[in-house]
Amino acid sequence: MLGASVLALGLGGSASFDRPLSRPPLDPPITVTGGFGEYRIGHFHAGLDLGTGGRVGRPVYAPRSGWIERVRASGVGYGRSLYLRTDDGRLLQLGHLDAFVEPVASWVAAIQDSSGQYEQDLWPEAHRFAFRAGERIAWTGESGAGGPHLHFEIRRGDMAYHPLRAGLKVSDTRAPSLLSLTLEPLDDTSFVERGAAPYTIALGARPETVRVWGRVRAVVGARDGVWGGVDRMVPWSVAMEWAGERVECRFDSVSWATDMPEGDFVYDAGRVVGDKGLVLWAPAGFRPRVIRAAVPLAEEAGTIRVAAGDVPRTLRLVARDVAGNRSERRVTLRAPSEGAHGPDTTRALSLAHPRVADDRFEWASLPSGFLRVTYRGAGAGVRAVSIGFPERGIASAASPGRGGWTAILRVDQETSGRLAAWGRTAEGRIARDRGPEVLVTRGSSDRGSAAGPFTWEIPPSARFDSGSVVWRGAERGEKLEAPPAERELIHGRTLGYLGPESEPLRTAVKLSARVGGSPRAGIYRFGDGWEWVGSQRVGSRYQDESRRLGWFAEFEDTVAPRVEPAITRAGARTPYSRWALEAVVAERGSGLDARASYFTVDDHRVATEWDPDAGVLRWRPLRPPGRGTHRFEVVASDRAGNVGRRSGSFVLD
Numbered sequence: 001m002l003g004a005s006v007l008a009l010g011l012g013g014s015a016s017f018d019r020p021l022s023r024p025p026l027d028p029p030i031t032v033t034g035g036f037g038e039y040r041i042g043h044f045h046a047g048l049d050l051g052t053g054g055r056v057g058r059p060v061y062a063p064r065s066g067w068i069e070r071v072r073a074s075g076v077g078y079g080r081s082l083y084l085r086t087d088d089g090r091l092l093q094l095g096h097l098d099a100f101v102e103p104v105a106s107w108v109a110a111i112q113d114s115s116g117q118y119e120q121d122l123w124p125e126a127h128r129f130a131f132r133a134g135e136r137i138a139w140t141g142e143s144g145a146g147g148p149h150l151h152f153e154i155r156r157g158d159m160a161y162h163p164l165r166a167g168l169k170v171s172d173t174r175a176p177s178l179l180s181l182t183l184e185p186l187d188d189t190s191f192v193e194r195g196a197a198p199y200t201i202a203l204g205a206r207p208e209t210v211r212v213w214g215r216v217r218a219v220v221g222a223r224d225g226v227w228g229g230v231d232r233m234v235p236w237s238v239a240m241e242w243a244g245e246r247v248e249c250r251f252d253s254v255s256w257a258t259d260m261p262e263g264d265f266v267y268d269a270g271r272v273v274g275d276k277g278l279v280l281w282a283p284a285g286f287r288p289r290v291i292r293a294a295v296p297l298a299e300e301a302g303t304i305r306v307a308a309g310d311v312p313r314t315l316r317l318v319a320r321d322v323a324g325n326r327s328e329r330r331v332t333l334r335a336p337s338e339g340a341h342g343p344d345t346t347r348a349l350s351l352a353h354p355r356v357a358d359d360r361f362e363w364a365s366l367p368s369g370f371l372r373v374t375y376r377g378a379g380a381g382v383r384a385v386s387i388g389f390p391e392r393g394i395a396s397a398a399s400p401g402r403g404g405w406t407a408i409l410r411v412d413q414e415t416s417g418r419l420a421a422w423g424r425t426a427e428g429r430i431a432r433d434r435g436p437e438v439l440v441t442r443g444s445s446d447r448g449s450a451a452g453p454f455t456w457e458i459p460p461s462a463r464f465d466s467g468s469v470v471w472r473g474a475e476r477g478e479k480l481e482a483p484p485a486e487r488e489l490i491h492g493r494t495l496g497y498l499g500p501e502s503e504p505l506r507t508a509v510k511l512s513a514r515v516g517g518s519p520r521a522g523i524y525r526f527g528d529g530w531e532w533v534g535s536q537r538v539g540s541r542y543q544d545e546s547r548r549l550g551w552f553a554e555f556e557d558t559v560a561p562r563v564e565p566a567i568t569r570a571g572a573r574t575p576y577s578r579w580a581l582e583a584v585v586a587e588r589g590s591g592l593d594a595r596a597s598y599f600t601v602d603d604h605r606v607a608t609e610w611d612p613d614a615g616v617l618r619w620r621p622l623r624p625p626g627r628g629t630h631r632f633e634v635v636a637s638d639r640a641g642n643v644g645r646r647s648g649s650f651v652l653d
Contacts, residue, residue, distance in 0.1 A: 017090065017156065021063040021167040022133035025094060025152055026050055026140070030170050033149055035224050035233035036162045037251030037290065039267040039276045042547065043260035044251075044290075046160035047093065047153030048168070052140045056098045056148045057574045060138040063092055063168075068129040068137075071100070071108055071122045075594055075610040078151060079144025082137060085126075090167070095151035098141025099576045104129050109622040112607035119595060139576065146613040158257040162236065164322040165252060174225030176235035176319035178203045178329045182219040183210060184272050186303065187370050188396050188408040190214025194336065194344040195399040196372065197406035198272050201331070203317070209332040212306040213342075217281035219268045222319045232276060235319040240280050240302070242315045242333070247293040247302040249278045254289060261506045262288040265464045270502035271364060283367050283465035300367075310335045343399035343407075348383040348426070361419055361435045362404075365467030365503050369411045369442040375421040376404030377433050385423035392417050411468050414441040437478045439471040454495035454513045454552065462507040469549075472497040482551045485530045486588045488559035492517040494551070501527075501550035508545035515540055517556045520640040522590065526551040532590045532639050557589035557640035561597075566634055568650050579624040583617045583634045583646065596637035602630055627652050 024030050034049025052058045062084060069091065070083035078095030082104075085091055100108060107129075112118055131137055142148040154166040164170060184198040185191055191213045192199040198219070201208050218240055224233040239248035249266065263269075266288050268277045281302035282291050293301035304315070315331040360377035373387050375398065387407040388395030392415050396407035405421065419435040454473065473496040474480055482494040495513055513523060515537055522535030523544050530553070534544035546552075564584040571578025581599060585592060594610035599619045609618045617634060629651050636644045 017088075017161075018166050019088065020169055022065070023061060023063055024050075024168060024170075025060050025063050025092075026052070026058060026150060027061075032170055032172075032233075034151075036164070036236075037254065038232050038234050039263060039269065041269075042264060044254045044263040044266075046254055046256065046260075047095075047151050048163050050150040050152055052148045052150060054148055056139070056141045057572065058140040058150075059136045060094055060097065060140055060150060062131040062133055062135050062137050064088065064090070065133045066092075066131065067127045068104060068124060068131070069126070071104065071120070071124065073108060073112065073118055073120045073609075074144055075118070076612060077144050080138075080141065081144075081151075084131070084137070089156065091155040093151070093153035093155060094138065095153075096141055096143050096145050096149060097138045098143065098578075099139045099574075101137055104137075105576070105622055109607075113621075116598065116605035116607060117595065118607040118609045139574065143609075143611075155256075158255050159253050160256060161253045162251055162322065164236075172225070172321060172323040172325065175325040175327045176225050176238075176321055177223045178220065178238075178317050178319050178327050179223060180221035180275070180277065181208075181315075181317065181329075181331055182221075182268070182273050182275075182277060183212060183216045183304070184219065185372075185408060186215040186217060186366055187368070188410050190216055190408075191336075191343060191399070192216055194342070195401050195406065196343060196396070196408045197374065197399065197401045197403060200273055203329045203331075207314075207330045207332055209312075209334055211336045212304070212333045213308075213336055214306065216304050216306075217279065217302055218304065218315070219272050219277040219279050220317060221275055221277040224321060225325060234278065236322045237318075237320040238278050238280070239318045239320075240315065241318070242304060243313050245294070247280045247291065249280060249290050250292055251290055259289050261504070262290070262464075264504035266290060269504070271500075271504070274502075286464060304333065306333055306335050308335060308338070343397045345384045345397055345399075347400050348381050360433065361421075363470055363500055365469070365500050366408065367465045367467055369413070369466055369468050371409045371411055371440060371468045371470070372406060373409060373419070374404045374406045375433070375435075377421070378405060378423060379425075379431065381426040382423040382431055383426075385421055387419070387421045389415060389417040390420055390422075398423075409440075411440045411442060414439070416440070436472055439473075440468050441471070442466050442468045453493070453516075454511070456498055456512070457510040458505075459507065459510070462505050462509060464504055464506060467503065469503070470497070470499045482553050483526050483530075485524075485553075485555060488589045489524070489530060489555040489557055492521055492554035492556055494553045495523070497551050498549045501548065503549055505547060505549070508547050509549065511542070511544050511546060511552065513542045513552075513554065515542060517554055518558075520558055520642065521554055521556040522640060524553055524555050524590075526553075530555065535640070555589075557638060557642060559589055560642035560644035561585050561587040561592060561636040561638050563634045563636050563644045563646040565646065566599075566632065566648055566650075568652075577623055578620070580618050580620040581632065581650065582619075583636075584615055585617055585634075585636045585644070586615065587636070587638050589642075590639040593637045593639050596635075598635055600633045600635070601625065602632075625652060 031051035064086040066086040069085040080097040081095040182200040385398040398405035398407040416439040422432040480494040523533040524530040566583035598608040
């Protein structure tokens with residue numbers, strides 16, 4: 001059931017936008033393996049993933065009558081995909097396909113063959129490829145993503161709607177699960193269980209009690225009851241109620257044009273504890289589409305306040321799915337007793353020293369310029385630890401916890417200096433540890449020194465809130481210890497650290513650096529290893545952009561991609577050809593340039609797909625080549641311009 005608030009959009013006022021589809025895109029039973037709104041790196045999941053039993057080649061049917069408005073072929077994203085414009089105005093997107101039906105397949109293949117490019121984004125004229133509801137339009141696959149499944153979206157304009165609220169019917173009898181609650185202090189006078197660090201409890205059937213003081217926000221770990229295989233599906237609605245206030249995360253719709261970067265803000269993708277929980281909070285002046293609250297936009301949404309003398313209050317959590325199944329959990333928030341509301345400075349914490357000296361200090365940005373710093377370098381028996389910038393008179397008492405000593409620092413606009421931690425040993429001596437030299441700022445437009453070897457700018461439009469940014473450069477002669485790189489990358493210069501790396505951004509950060517390396521050098525960012533950012537040059541400087549913060553460095557890639565011998569694959573028996581010529585390509589430097597990597601077969605460049613999940617270049621023609629011996633060459637280019645080649649032949653009887 002859709003409940004009281006149904007989607008009332010129609011076409012000319014005659015057709016309800018949530019009218020049931022004529023049929024599902026796959027034969028029943030329908031299994032949902034990926035939910036609407038769940039977390040993806042840098043964006044929301046804008047549809048449902050439907051299971052295909054772990055295999056490719058299941059027929060895909062038109063859920064309503066209509067015509068193909070758009071066809072895409074790519075080795076990433078949605079892979080091979082179709083966009084069906086229905087007779088009532090909806091746009092149905094079907095992704096990760098293995099093959100299209102005729103005549104669509106021949107039309108796409110002709111364009112690919114004539115251009116020699118597999119990557120295509122095609123818009124056939126209206127009604128050229130028309131289908132009636134129930135007609136087969138494609139077969140399922142795993143193109144563009146690991147694991148066979150079908151991605152299914154329902155759109156109108158740039159809006160993607162929850163398919164189960166926009167016409168698709170799937171049986172669902174299992175209630176969602178509420179798994180965890182994390183309470184995070186938001187400033188230097190707020191604490192949870194006498195600590196400045198985020199505090200997490202598992203949600204069981206029995207109510208929990210947590211001591212809270214000041215301003216905190218909540219991160220809720222919730223999962224949809226129908227998930228299977230991948231534990232990341234979230235309920236349609238997760239709401240939190242306390243002291244007459246309410247905030248809700250509801251996944252009805254998301255805009256492809258404006259909302260997708262908000263995924264890294266709505267989900268805890270490393271900012272708090274990193275378990276992909278829902279952050280039921282928004283700053284004053286900004287409200288993600290999926291976050292609902294009764295307070296005006298000019299006020300913070302979801303901030304929980306507990307002051308001295310407050311009576312215990314109940315925090316009520318409710319998770320619901322579209323079918324009406326629900327779960328509820330309650331947590332009691334209690335103000336601490338008099339004199340016990342600050343950090344616990346009496347306990348000692350024994351920590352092993354990190355392997356890398358730079359790992360002693362870790363920071364996270366909080367709203368309104370506050371910076372949470374965790375220090376994990378103290379020796380055994382140290383207590384009464386403080387963290388801050390002693391030269392600037394900025395410091396806070398730290399609380400001990402599982403991850404180290406944690407303190408929250410107030411940064412009004414900008415400060416710079418050497419971060420430090422100090423405490424008292426069991427013998428009563430003062431122990432000090434001087435950390436890195438950093439600049440902490442939250443200006444509307446942040447940049448490094450314009451004359452420096454590396455400059456950066458974060459436009460105001462790139463920020464979700466006014467959290468602090470931490471910059472570590474080499475301006476003061478400090479030696480920067482950046483993470484090590486793959487052997488095939490030659491280190492040129494460590495440009496600096498701009499963080500926290502978990503800080504969510506709406507738009508890209510602008511980067512500029514003096515060119516110091518060869519034409520095969522470029523800027524890299526450290527994520528899961530060093531990843532290529534770019535090498536665009538204006539005069540003697542790089543001018544590039546990054547959607548992520550972290551360590552930045554200049555590297556030179558002088559090693560070409562390594563190409564293994566190519567083999568042919570006949571594929572499983574299907575109504576269409578799955579014959580393919582494949583070559584495994586290993587590239588651990590700047591990354592493969594898919595548009596500059598290809599096969600030539602019998603001296604003719606053919607449309608070649610790059611499958612990054614498998615690390616395979618693949619030529620899969622609509623029909624296998626004719627009998628006889630065929631010569632081929634594999635050309636694999638990386639982003640730095642290095643080219644690897646391998647030749648061979650194959651015989652078809």
